[in-house]
Amino acid sequence: MNNITDSSKARKRRRDEEIEDEDALSLGKFEDNLTFSDTLVALRVMRSQFPRIDKVSIQPFILQSQIYSSVNDRTQVDRELESLRREKVLRIFKLNTGQDDHAIMFLDDYLTQIERVEKRMEEKKQGDLQVFKWFKTHVIDSKLEPSIGHQELCELLALGGKVKDEHISLLINAGVLTRQLIDPDMYWFAIPNIGSVLKGLSQGRKELLSFLNRRRYKEMMLAPLEKKRLRLSPLDMRFHLRDLIGSGHLKTIHTPTGLVVRVSKD
Amino acid sequence: MGLRPLSGGPKKGAMSSNGPGLWVERNLSAGTYPERSVERVERKGTACASSDIIIREEDAWRMWKEIGGREAGQIRPNSFSNRVKSNRVSSLQLSNYKDIVSPHRGSINSLQVDLTEERYLLSGASDASVAVYDVQRATDYEGGGLIAKHKSIFVVDKQHEQGHKYAISSAIWYPIDTGLFVTGSYDHYVKVWDTNSTQVVMNFKMPGKVYRTAMSSLATSHMLIATGTEDVQVRLCDIASGAFAHTLSGHRDGIMTVEWSTSSEWVLVTGGCDGAIRYWDIRRAGCFRVLDQSQSQLGRRPPLLERSAMNKVSMSKSLSTGQNLSAKSRPQQRKSANGNGIKQSPIGRIPAKGSVRQRLHPGMLSSQDRATAHYGAVTGLKVTDDGMYLLSAGSDSRIRLWDVESGCNTLVNFETVRLQTSKAIQLAMSQDPALVFVPCMTAVKAFDVWSGKTCLTFRGHYEYVNCCWFSSQDQELYTGGCDRKILVWSPSRLISDELDGGPMNDQDNWSD
Numbered sequence: 001m002n003n004i005t006d007s008s009k010a011r012k013r014r015r016d017e018e019i020e021d022e023d024a025l026s027l028g029k030f031e032d033n034l035t036f037s038d039t040l041v042a043l044r045v046m047r048s049q050f051p052r053i054d055k056v057s058i059q060p061f062i063l064q065s066q067i068y069s070s071v072n073d074r075t076q077v078d079r080e081l082e083s084l085r086r087e088k089v090l091r092i093f094k095l096n097t098g099q100d101d102h103a104i105m106f107l108d109d110y111l112t113q114i115e116r117v118e119k120r121m122e123e124k125k126q127g128d129l130q131v132f133k134w135f136k137t138h139v140i141d142s143k144l145e146p147s148i149g150h151q152e153l154c155e156l157l158a159l160g161g162k163v164k165d166e167h168i169s170l171l172i173n174a175g176v177l178t179r180q181l182i183d184p185d186m187y188w189f190a191i192p193n194i195g196s197v198l199k200g201l202s203q204g205r206k207e208l209l210s211f212l213n214r215r216r217y218k219e220m221m222l223a224p225l226e227k228k229r230l231r232l233s234p235l236d237m238r239f240h241l242r243d244l245i246g247s248g249h250l251k252t253i254h255t256p257t258g259l260v261v262r263v264s265k266d
Numbered sequence: 267m268g269l270r271p272l273s274g275g276p277k278k279g280a281m282s283s284n285g286p287g288l289w290v291e292r293n294l295s296a297g298t299y300p301e302r303s304v305e306r307v308e309r310k311g312t313a314c315a316s317s318d319i320i321i322r323e324e325d326a327w328r329m330w331k332e333i334g335g336r337e338a339g340q341i342r343p344n345s346f347s348n349r350v351k352s353n354r355v356s357s358l359q360l361s362n363y364k365d366i367v368s369p370h371r372g373s374i375n376s377l378q379v380d381l382t383e384e385r386y387l388l389s390g391a392s393d394a395s396v397a398v399y400d401v402q403r404a405t406d407y408e409g410g411g412l413i414a415k416h417k418s419i420f421v422v423d424k425q426h427e428q429g430h431k432y433a434i435s436s437a438i439w440y441p442i443d444t445g446l447f448v449t450g451s452y453d454h455y456v457k458v459w460d461t462n463s464t465q466v467v468m469n470f471k472m473p474g475k476v477y478r479t480a481m482s483s484l485a486t487s488h489m490l491i492a493t494g495t496e497d498v499q500v501r502l503c504d505i506a507s508g509a510f511a512h513t514l515s516g517h518r519d520g521i522m523t524v525e526w527s528t529s530s531e532w533v534l535v536t537g538g539c540d541g542a543i544r545y546w547d548i549r550r551a552g553c554f555r556v557l558d559q560s561q562s563q564l565g566r567r568p569p570l571l572e573r574s575a576m577n578k579v580s581m582s583k584s585l586s587t588g589q590n591l592s593a594k595s596r597p598q599q600r601k602s603a604n605g606n607g608i609k610q611s612p613i614g615r616i617p618a619k620g621s622v623r624q625r626l627h628p629g630m631l632s633s634q635d636r637a638t639a640h641y642g643a644v645t646g647l648k649v650t651d652d653g654m655y656l657l658s659a660g661s662d663s664r665i666r667l668w669d670v671e672s673g674c675n676t677l678v679n680f681e682t683v684r685l686q687t688s689k690a691i692q693l694a695m696s697q698d699p700a701l702v703f704v705p706c707m708t709a710v711k712a713f714d715v716w717s718g719k720t721c722l723t724f725r726g727h728y729e730y731v732n733c734c735w736f737s738s739q740d741q742e743l744y745t746g747g748c749d750r751k752i753l754v755w756s757p758s759r760l761i762s763d764e765l766d767g768g769p770m771n772d773q774d775n776w777s778d
Contacts (some may be wrong), residue, residue, distance in 0.1 A: 074679035075718045077565045089411050100641060145560045149636075183636065248683035263594055264683070 034259075035070055039080040042070045043090070043104065049235040056196055057116060059109035064092075064102040066239070069246030085144055086257075094146045094188055097202045102146070105191060111136060117174045117192040129169040134160030135176065150185045165253075189216075197234065204233025204240045209249060212263050219262035222252065271678045348698045354741040355699055355756035359714075361756040364404075366744070367417045370395050372433065374746030376692065377735045380439040381483055384739045386419075388447055389746060394430040395423035396449055398461070401737070401744075401754075411436030420462050420464055428466040430455065435476060435690070441483040444764035446505075448491055450476035456507060468508055473497045474520070477690055481535075490548070492534050494521030500536050502548060516547050516553050516633040516757055522645055522690045527654025527670075537644025542637065543658055543668075555673050557658075559666065560638030563674040566716065639675075640664060645685065648693040648702065651717075657695070657702055657715070661687035665704060667715065679719045682706055692733035694743065703743060705731035710745050710755075726753050 037041040043062055050060030064081075071077050081104065084090050091110055095101040105113075108235065118132045138156045139148070157163045171177045175192035207230055212218055226237050242259065244250040251264045320325070331663040332349065335341040341349075368374065372392030379401065380386045387399045397418040404414030422429055430451040440446035440458075449546040450456045454474040458468040474496030481491050489505040500521055519540040527533035527545075534546045544553035640660025648657045655676075665680040684707055685691065700715040700721075708729055712722040729748035736743050742757040764778040 068679075073717075074681060075677065078677040078679045082564060094641075100664060149562075179390055186636075247680070 035072065037071070039067060039071055039077050040084065042067055043106075046070070046234075046242070047106065047109075049238065051234070052241060053197065053234045056193060056234075058191075059105065059113045060192055060199055061093075061103045061105040061109070061191060063103060063196075063243050063246075065244075065246030067104070067246065068243040069242045088141075088144070090142070091140075091189070092146055093191055094101050094189075095198060096211075103191065107140075110140075110191070113173075113192055114176060117176070121169065121170075121174060128167065128170070130161060131170055132174075132176075135171060147180065147186055147188050148177075150187070153187065156176055200233040200235055202242075203241075204230045205230050205244060205249075206236055208237075208240050208244065209263065212250070212261070217262075219253075222258070222259040222261050223263055279768075328511040351738075351741055352699045355696060355701065356722070356743070357758045358722060358724070358743060358755045359758055360724070360756040361742075363412060363759055364401075364414050364495070364742075364754045364756055365416065366399055366401070366752045366754055367415055368746075368750060368752045369397055369418050370750050371419050373729070373732060373748035374752060375433065375435050375436045375689070375732050377733045377744055377746045377752065378438050379744070380444045380735050381441055381733055382443055384737055386437055386444055387744060387752075388437050388440075389752060390434035390449055391750070392433035393423065394432060394434055394453075394461075395421055395452065396434060396437050396447075397421045399445075399752075401740075401742075422459070422464055425466070428457070430457065436479045438479055438481060441481050441485070448479050448481065450479040450493060452476065454495075456491060456503060458491075468505060469509070470501075470503045472501065476522065476728045477522050478524045479525055480524045482531050484526070484528065485531040488531070492526065492536075494523045494524040494536060494538075496520040498538075500524065500534070512548070514553070516546075516550070516556075516630075517542060517546055518636075519643075522643055523647040525647045525649055527653055528649050528651055532614075535646050535649065535656060536649055537658060539640065539643040541640045541642060541644060541660065541766070543644055543647070543656070544632070545670075551627055553632045556632060556635045556637050557639040557656075557668055557673055557675075559639050559675050560637075561674045562677050563669060563672060564677060566676060567669065568672050568674065581699070595771060639666065639668075642687065645687070645689070646693045646704075648695050648697060653698050655715075657693060659685055659691060659693060659704060661685065663687075665702075665713070667718075678716065678718045680704070680713045681720055682711070686730055686732070689732060691731075692735070694734045694736035696736050696738055696741075703733055703734050703736055705745065705747075707731070710734055710743070724755055726755075727751065 036045065042145065046062045046066060047060045050062075067077050067081070068074050079091065081090075085092055088107055090104050090106050093103045093105065095103050114132065114136060118129060122129055134157045138159045139153065142156060143152070153168070154163050155165055168177075172179070172187075175190055175194070176186040178190045180186040212220060222241075226241060228237055230237060230240065241250070244251060245261075248264060250261050253260045253262060267749075274744055313607040332346060336343070344752075366387070368389065370389070370391035372395070374389055374391045374576065376388075378388050380388070385400060385402050387398065389399070390396050398420060399416045399418050401416060403416075404621040405417040406415050407413065430449065430453050434449050434451045436450040438448050440448065445461055447461060448456065448458050450472075454472045454475060456470040456472060456476055457466045457477055459465065460467050470491075470493075472493060472495045476493055476495050478494045479491050480493075488511075490511055491503040491505065493501050493503060497503070498515060498519060498521070500517070502511040502513070503509075504511045514534070514536075517536065517538040517540060519538050521536050521538045523537040525535045527535060532548050534548055535543065536546065537543045541556040545555040545557075546553045567663060575672045576719060605657050612678045639658060640662050641664075642661030644658055644660050646657075646659035648654070649670075654670055656670055657665060658668065659665045661681055663685045665682055665685075667676045667678045667680075668674065669676055680702075680703065686705070686707065691705045695701070695715075696703070701712045701717050703710055703712050708727050709724065709729055710724040711720050712724070713719065714721055724743070724745070727745065727747040727749055728751075731745050731747040733747075734743060734745040741757055741762055744752055745755065746752045
């Protein structure tokens with residue numbers, strides 16, 4: 001996919017304020033890395049291309065729309081995600097950024113993230129921390145869906161020890177669970193510490209779409225577009241491009257000079 | 267002897283692009299018939315009266331070959347007719363020879379062609395008007411006899427003394443014959459009309475706005491109209507007695523779509539604003555299945571071993587909820603006396619607060635099942651003709667295909683970006699080829715049912731499309747939208763060019 005000579009030339013030509021990627025795969029052009037044959041391959045590559053954010057320590061996650069933009073057959077993607085979920089390789093979370101957004105995270109990354117949060121809460125001495133252990137061993141292992149009911153949660157936690165109200169509030173404070181707005185008895189599983197990233201996600205989406213909408217023909221060549229930097233989002237342009245192409249707001253058109261990204265009107 | 271054209275392949279507009287100076291060899295000799303494909307130019311019917319259609323002679327040759335094969339018995343009749351139908355469906359476009367003149371002054375909410383003859387189209391609109399059109403015989407012709415105009419046979423609107431007062435959300439034919447039709451409206455009434463005299467025969471008052479009415483086309487022992495309203499209960503109205511038969515409760519919010527099953531006259535499917543899809547057998551209380559989007563299967567049918575394992579799990583679950591004793595049953599949704607939901611007693615037992623002991627009928631336990639099929643409201647439902655699969659569209663802009671027997675989501679991904687969220691949409695299905703027509707905002711898209719890929723897109727309406735109906739007999743699609751128009755999409759028709767000389771005559775392209 002990438003030549004070493006190509007990458008060194010590209011590095012020379014890049015301007016200073018561009019993102020420096022350490023990973024060899026990401027040095028190639030975005031156009032070459034646009035489609036993959038397999039969902040797991042796509043997930044792994046995208047996990048390695050996850051941008052490093054300075055202020056927030058967060059493990060890589062992938063949006064479901066990004067996978068849709070990378071693999072041709074969406075039904076195959078759905079089915080492979082389902083079988084990977086059942087094999088406990090990854091977990092799917094429903095995000096609250098409005099639309100039908102789902103984030104995919106590898107199980108190991110998720111457990112690392114929980115441990116980080118646990119450590120932080122331990123430093124602040126916020127309470128009884130054994131609930132995190134119960135959560136990891138009993139709840140995550142057996143409940144694979146993105147949501148859980150209150151009763152079931154208490155049942156599963158009770159397998160570890162005596163459950164009290166404070167334990168559940170601790171989990172909610174840590175950001176591991178969130179209440180559902182429509183139903184007070186149901187919780188969504190959530191990725192802790194993800195709030196600022198999600199805000200950056202929705203703002204970045206809006207910024208990119210408004211940037212393209214302001215142009216005369218509502219389109220731009222992919223090569224210069226991916227080199228731009230978004231002001232309001234800590235995530236890089238490639239992340240947002242994959243997300244918007246996969247959710248259908250943008251479409252890519254092949255032209256003799258390369259790929260063009262255009263706002264789709266529907 | 268003339269110069270042969272440079273490339274032997276098909277060239278669109280071959281006639282017009284050859285300027286003076288080139289002899290173009292016409293394919294007049296029959297011997298070289300299948301080798302070259304000369305295309306005739308298509309001229310749209312606007313400028314002149316004739317409208318030739320591009321055909322490739324390869325396609326015509328293939329068609330004749332297939333007919334020969336059918337004659338000789340090499341191709342089975344079903345596969346032959348399916349091939350012809352698929353060809354016609356793949357060439358669907360805005361009809362240039364048929365037009366329906368709609369008298370409505372409001373957006374069109376419901377379209378249905380009668381099931382017995384597939385001849386009369388019934389449409390209901392937001393200005394409380396209902397109209398019937400004959401789609402097989404035109405009322406008059408325009409454009410030199412080429413464009414058939416279908417005006418309405420009759421219109422019933424607010425001026426009618428028994429007519430509806432507010433928007434009509436659903437208009438359906440009586441499934442047995444076209445002597446009756448049923449309309450449901452936002453003025454809380456469901457009216458049954460006699461078609462010939464356009465008089466109201468029966469009136470049912472509902473507790474809320476009526477969103478959808480449905481009658482079973484298989485019913486031989488009942489004449490029930492199932493109505494979904496703003497109210498949480500589904501009501502069954504009986505035409506024979508003029509009263510309500512019974513109500514079905516279980517939904518937690520209004521009911522947007524109602525459909526009868528195509529395999530059993532007693533089974534009803536409803537989709538609610540709470541996002542749940544429930545299956546009811548009207549002979550007993552409560553629904554017998556709630557579709558859950560998290561239960562999925564990979565493929566059209568679950569593999570055999572998994573199915574038997576799943577049966578065991580579901581059976582044990584239903585047994586335990588029935589007996590209320592096992593600790594592994596589905597979580598109960600009742601709040602306990604403490605108010606914070608953490609129970610000390612084993613899960614599954616309903617807390618007995620003294621004399622107020624709520625004992626639930628075993629059929630009503632499903633009302634506690636809060637599984638959702640969509641993350642928003644369910645706005646459209648369609649059962650396949652063989653009754654084995656169900657398609658549902660939701661306001662979360664997703665379309666899901668459900669396997670009815672196992673109750674699982676088959677995870678087919680239909681590429682929809684946005685769907686209308688505030689109104690119910692009417693889906694249409696074609697069996698062979700297996701396509702589902704979905705109104706997506708201002709276009710109608712046809713998806714392949716098993717793979718979810720977009721096959722065709724129909725753009726023609728100026729505003730949102732609400733309803734569509736596919737007539738499988740003629741392979742025509744009728745769509746109605748908020749722009750008050752009913753558009754007809756039909757396969758491109760080969761019209762003979764007798765009216766105009768046409769390029770077949772031996773004329774040359776020299777200008778004078």
